[in-house]
Amino acid sequence: MTSWPFLITVVVLASLVAGALGLAIGTAVKPQQIGLIFSVIVIPITFLGCVYYPWAALNHIRWLQMGVLVNPIVYMTEGLRAALTPSLQHMHPAAILGMLVFFLVLLTWVGTRGFLRRVIN
Numbered sequence: 240m241t242s243w244p245f246l247i248t249v250v251v252l253a254s255l256v257a258g259a260l261g262l263a264i265g266t267a268v269k270p271q272q273i274g275l276i277f278s279v280i281v282i283p284i285t286f287l288g289c290v291y292y293p294w295a296a297l298n299h300i301r302w303l304q305m306g307v308l309v310n311p312i313v314y315m316t317e318g319l320r321a322a323l324t325p326s327l328q329h330m331h332p333a334a335i336l337g338m339l340v341f342f343l344v345l346l347t348w349v350g351t352r353g354f355l356r357r358v359i360n
Contacts, residue, residue, distance in 0.1 A: 242322050245332060249318035252339040256311050259346035266353030288312030293320060295328040311342040 268276055287307045289297075294317050297304035307313050314335050321329040329335075 242325070246319070246322035248336065249315070249322055249339070252336065252343060253315040253318060256315065256339055256343050256346060259343055259350050260311060262350030263346045263353060266350055266357055284310050284312055289316045293317070293327060294330060308338075311339070311346070314338045314342065 264276060264280060265273075287303075288310050289307065290312065294304065294307070294313060297307065314330075317330045318332075318335040318339065320327060321332055321335060
């Protein structure tokens with residue numbers, strides 16, 4: 240059964256985290272290099288973000304399963320997977336929400352700092 244409150248919470252947090260991630264990346268890169276960001280950052284974080292497979296499927300490659308946990312997209316996809324397909328194996332919902340909040344705070348801080356540095360300088 241789908242959990243509507245959990246789904247809505249994940250969608251709102253994931254949207255905010257995605258915006259904060261965009262701000263952090265956008266303020267860290269010079270405008271002339273933005274095309275390079277797609278191949279260097281966007282594609283790897285998408286493929287390693289458990290978008291195409293569940294995080295639990297990486298249990299045979301333990302080092303990679305632990306390594307992808309630094310990617311905020313993992314928690315977005317796992318949250319949506321947990322809310323929409325609860326019969327599949329997924330991360331614990333509290334861990335998903337906790338990490339989404341953590342990444343929201345971290346990326347908002349990094350993005351805001353980068354933005355202010357660009358505006359002031």
